[in-house]
Amino acid sequence: MSLLVNHPNRVKEAQAELDLHIGKDRLVTERDILNLPNLQATVKEALRLYPPSPLSAQHLAVEDCTIGGYHVEKGSRVVVNMQKIQRDPRHYELIPFSAGRRGCPGAAFALQVVHLTLASLLHAFEFSTDAPVDMTESSGLSNTKLGPLQVSLTPRLPNHLYE
Numbered sequence: 001m002s003l004l005v006n007h008p009n010r011v012k013e014a015q016a017e018l019d020l021h022i023g024k025d026r027l028v029t030e031r032d033i034l035n036l037p038n039l040q041a042t043v044k045e046a047l048r049l050y051p052p053s054p055l056s057a058q059h060l061a062v063e064d065c066t067i068g069g070y071h072v073e074k075g076s077r078v079v080v081n082m083q084k085i086q087r088d089p090r091h092y093e094l095i096p097f098s099a100g101r102r103g104c105p106g107a108a109f110a111l112q113v114v115h116l117t118l119a120s121l122l123h124a125f126e127f128s129t130d131a132p133v134d135m136t137e138s139s140g141l142s143n144t145k146l147g148p149l150q151v152s153l154t155p156r157l158p159n160h161l162y163e
């Protein structure tokens with residue numbers, strides 16, 4: 001949402017897609033998400049630039065192995081810097097939920113909730129701020145904005161849909 005507020009044209013694009021597929025006479029439902037490629041791309045880009053978990057969990061090497069040309073000794077603990085990889089054009093991969101056998105088992109559920117929440121907010125409200133949103137991140141294992149997001153919301157659907 002913070003990224004979108006800083007890119008008003010992308011908000012307009014996302015809202016145009018919502019108005020086309022859903023209209024203004026009803027609210028978004030989970031079934032609509034498949035028809036919203038622009039919304040899905042927006043979520044992917046936000047997860048690429050600001051993965052909620054920038055580093056993977058620690059993974060223990062159970063045997064000697066080679067990763068990307070580096071020798072990893074049995075017993076080593078390996079942490080993957082996913083945020084760095086996602087921003088590096090030489091190694092670009094979209095892996096906000098990590099990957100492989102120990103990748104996030106909640107990924108499908110998380111995406112379902114994020115898509116529906118973002119779509120519902122964009123469909124139902126216009127967003128405005130006095131100044132660009134400060135994207136400074138706090139330090140820590142999870143990726144949190146240093147300051148809260150403060151925006152003014154204006155309804156953009158008929159009154160009865162907010163009852």
Ligand code: HEM
Pocket residue numbers: 051052053055056057058096097098099101102103104105106107109110111114
């Ligand atoms: C946008 C939301 C979420 C993101 C970005 C995320 C990301 C991650 C990441 C990066 C890992 C580490 C995987 C690894 O190191 O290989 C992880 C692990 C895990 N996540 Fe999520 N997660 C999210 C939401 C959820 C939800 C909603 C659930 C449960 C309903 C969940 C349950 C778990 C569990 C149980 C693990 C540990 C898996 C294991 O060690 O085998 N996550 N998640």
